[in-house]
Amino acid sequence: MSLRQKLLLVALCTLALPIAGWLYVRQMEALLRQGQEQALTATATAVARSLAVTDVPLPQPGRGWYVQQAVNPIVIDGYGDDWAPMTPWSQPLGKQGKLLLAEDDNGFYMYIDVRVARRTRADADDANALSADHIILDLEQGAQHRRYLIASAAPGAFTALTLDPPAGDLPDRVIGQWQEDGSGYDAELRLPRGLGLSALGVGIYTAANGGDPLAEDTRPLLRYSPDLSQELAQLAPQGARARLLAPAGWLLAQSGQLTTSGPQPSWWSSVMYRSLLANPLEDAEAWTSDAPRLDLPEVQTARRGASSTVWRQGEERDSVVLATTVPVVRGQDVVAVLLMEQASRAVPLLANRAFLSLLVTSFGVMLVAGAILLFFATRLSLRLGRLRDAVERAQLDDGRLDGQMIQGHFPMAEAEDEIGDLARSFQKLFEAVGGYTDYLRTLASKLSHELNTPLAIVKSSLDNLEHAELSDEAQPYLARARDGVARLGTLVRAMSEASRMERAIAAAEPEDVDLVDVVRGCADAYRPLAGARRLECMLPEQPAHLHGAPELIAQALDKLFDNALSFTPADGWLRLSLRPLDDGAEIELANQGPPLPAAMQGRLFDSLVSLRDKATPGDAPHLGLGLYVVRLVAERHGGVAAARNLDDGSGVAFSLRLHGMPRQRLVS
Template identity: 75%
Template sequence: MTLRRKLLLVALCTLALPIAGWLYVRQMEMLLREGQEQALIASARAVARSLVVTHAPLPQGDAGWYVQQSANPITVDGYGDDWAPLTPWSQPLGGRGKLLLAEDKDWLYLYVDVRSTHRTRADAGDANALAADHLILGLDKGGQQRRYLLASMAPGPVTARPLDPPAQKLPDLIVAQWQEDGSGYRVELRLPRSLALDGLGVGVHDASADAGGDPQSVDIRPLLSYSGVLSKELAQLAPDNVRARVLAPQGWLLARSGRLGATAATVAEQPGWFASMVYRLLLANRLESAEPWTDEAPRLDVPEVKTARNGSPATLWRRGEARGSVVLAAAVPIGPAGNAQGVLLLEQASRAVPLLANRALLGLLTISFGVLLVAGAILLTFATRLSIRLARLRDAAEQAQANDGRLDGQMIGKFPMTEAEDEIGDLARSFERLLEVVGGYTDYLRTLASKLSHELNTPLAIVKSSLDNLEHAALPPDAVPYLARARDGVARLGTLVRAMSEATRMERAIAAAEPEDVDLVEVVRGCADAYRPLAGARRLDCVLPDAPLRLHCAPELIAQALDKLFDNALSFTPETGWLRLSLCASGDGAEIELANQGAPLPAAMHGRLFDSLVSLRDKATPGDAPHLGLGLYVVRLVAERHHGVAVARNLEDGSGVAFVLRLKGMPRQRL
């Protein structure tokens, strides 16, 4: 992984800053919520105590029938079409029926729906009416109660038969509508509001299921309904900008006042859709749906109301009707714990919490994003500069070494960034000192051959003269072979000394050669013509381009390099083998190849063939005269003098070896 990528990963660690800030903002939002919850619960408790102290008209007991408000008069026909808007809040009646009660300014309406697939029919006036399927209607007013029997043989109007003696202000005659189908029967009737009933009860009796029970039993419960008087009293006690509702223990709506609205300080501050989405996704805890809390619902059957009914306050955060708003609902019991007369519910809409949290979060994200960008840019700049400086060190170290292993003297003493005072400068100075030491050692090795040849000439001359003197002396016969071996060793040493001196002179001659513009086609053709007599029985092919190929070079050096290559190839080519000399243009220069038939090159020698004093010929053609391996070394020097390279490779078909000179030409000298 590059330095820039590593530092980029380090820069990403700064993301911990916005994450920590996000957690802090969430904690702050939770604290703001808790503060609002405590304040609203305190207000609700104060209002609930005031309702108890002022003896507000609250229901007694935890059971009752709720009478809904009907916006339009209901037609009493035994069908439930007019009751459709009120049906979701029907009240269970026994195990098989449901009861709906509604009122308008003149009438109290009653609708009973009983599910029964097996019917036993009788009219209310029949003697066996109590043994058939029937309803018992009970009315209560001022402590007086009266029951009525409702039964019918067929659908249509039905008259209720009183079961109890007459009671003051309770009717003697009640007319109802009876309708039935295969799933059961329905009864609908109405009573004048002027009766001002205190309680009402409906008993459902199934002849097949209630055998042994009291066929005249009825459960009379008090009537609960929305109270305008209680609503006015609640409006005087409830805080501003808060919607208050008084609920019966079962959750029925008894009174309400106020409406949801934002505070005056935040009315003009409408959060945008993006801020609302940020708050909902990143900050707010789970918000409940607003659907069960609608203002039109006559009953709130939610867990918070049940918790308050049992004596414990409860709070809930839900979505508000306005965009970006939330609603806090607090429910507290009215009356002592365990004997609550009802539940007080206060709801307060708030944009303050989302706005404050959004502002804090967006501000934090903006600052964090800016810090992250700046930190990332600084780290990226630093990594880029560091990478460039290291690349300069790498390039300088690579350029300091020539192809032949020598050090470029121009780099010594001029290594880049040695003036820097940081760790990169220390590394550059270490490289510079290393190059100075290696350069000095390389120069010593390069001049070692000439020094040795000069120093060995005198000892060799002494040894040779001593051997000459020994030849004129009388020696035992068994000493003659040893004298011959000594003379042979001196000859070999002399050859080595002359070769080292020749190599030194050759390097100087190659370096001093003068270039000129020549046609390489003529140079190679002339060399090929000169080599044919030397090839003997071997076949020599010459492949040349049709057009002239001009190059600024030293032709005598190229001919000398070809001589060395031909001498080397000839010694490895069988007597009946072949050689091929070819020339072609290559890029901005030329390429000369000499291929010969023979054994392939060992893999280990591919990179060392063109080094000095390296040869394979001793193993290929053993003889008395040693071969010093300077020919291919000269070829490499010639190629490098022409800014090229010398390479050797095995032919693809395995039939022999090819030596290639890739030449780019010598630089032109300015006059």
């Protein structure tokens, strides 16, 4: 990973700023909500207490039968088609029945649906009517009540049997329609509108189940009250909608409308608020205003005597609604539940504005910080690149260090920061290495020059000793001394030749040559020298052009062939091959013989390193300069010399990978 990429990752750490701001805005939005919750709950509690202490007609504690407002005209036919809009809010009647109550300007309607598997049929005026399947209906007007027996032996019209004497203006006859199907029966009837019923008792008797044939469930009647709605409208604050509910959730009164003020936000602002800022909101469908009953967890909580709040989605875009439920308590009983709702755009608008301001500020800070870091990384990368280029240029093609460049033109050595310290350290290191390298390069010529005079003195002394009379015992020692002097002289001459060879290789003039011709010519010259050994030459069909010094390449091949010949058995083989490359060529000379020691493979091409057996007295010493010359030739051609053992273990292979010498520019 580059330095700029690393600094880019560091710049990404500034993302913590908008994330922290986003969390702060969410917390601010939660605090705004909490403040509104407390204010609306206090208002709703005050309204609930006012309702409890006044003489408004609130329902009595306990359950009641709710009478809905008829949506469509109801035809008494025993079928439930007219009741379809009100069916979702049917009230359970025992374990097997459902009850629907409705009223309009034409009367009071009742629809009873009973599901039973086995039937026992009888008309209401039959003697065994109480032992057959039937319905008990009890109508109450204050303290007066009257019961009726509803039964029918077949589908069609029915007339209820009166079980009690006349009471008040309760009807003497109750007629309706009875319908049956394979799973039960339905009874539908209508009563006069002006009866003023205060309670209603309904009981279902099934002969197959047994029980009390006169049992009934009597409950007070609950209905929507316009008078109670007017009283609620006087107490509820403006801009809020209040609904008074029975403990079971039935709507008793309602006032006010949900209104929102302020500018209409854009669609993307709404999406941003709902997806990034708003805490979870309830769905608005369960809070619809046209439902006669709200069976919500908040209503159930208030029924148990505790208040609760909830935030839900508003009907208008980017609006939220706060709803609170508080119990209405008379004495020790919860007689109703007050639901108060208030719509608002203030919370979303404030949150959006704060978040947009945060985004703009954070983006600006990130942009400036990123630009500064990018500029710093680019400048630092350029300075390091200059230092790298200078280090690479400090080494010349022949391996020596450019002392003039190091001492006078090393970049950023005057800088006062850490890169300047690094540049000065490189400069000092190169100066020391350059001086040591120059010393090593001139050591051979210095030694050869200094050793010539002592060797001449020793040689002349030995010549004088030959003319002196020596005992027979001293003669072997004199011969050994002469042999040592001869070896030292050979060594001094080789060191001088090595120094001259390095200078000759460095001064060689390059030209465009075909390596195929060079290698073929060398192979033809080596065959007479190979003797009984087999020499195979593998050349490409196409020319292999290279800009280099052919005499140096031939000299390197001579050294390789001389080295291979000394290790190849008398009946062994040698293989010389040339392989073109995309950026040069590779020459390889393989021979049969012992493998290379693992410890010596990295040192073969160093100066004064040899694997040949130590020479015996009288033999010419081998100084190990041949492979060193091969390395110098390869480096002069921009390449490398390498040695490896063959995969089958039959011998070794020495290779020259050449890329060519740089072309010289003509100076006009």
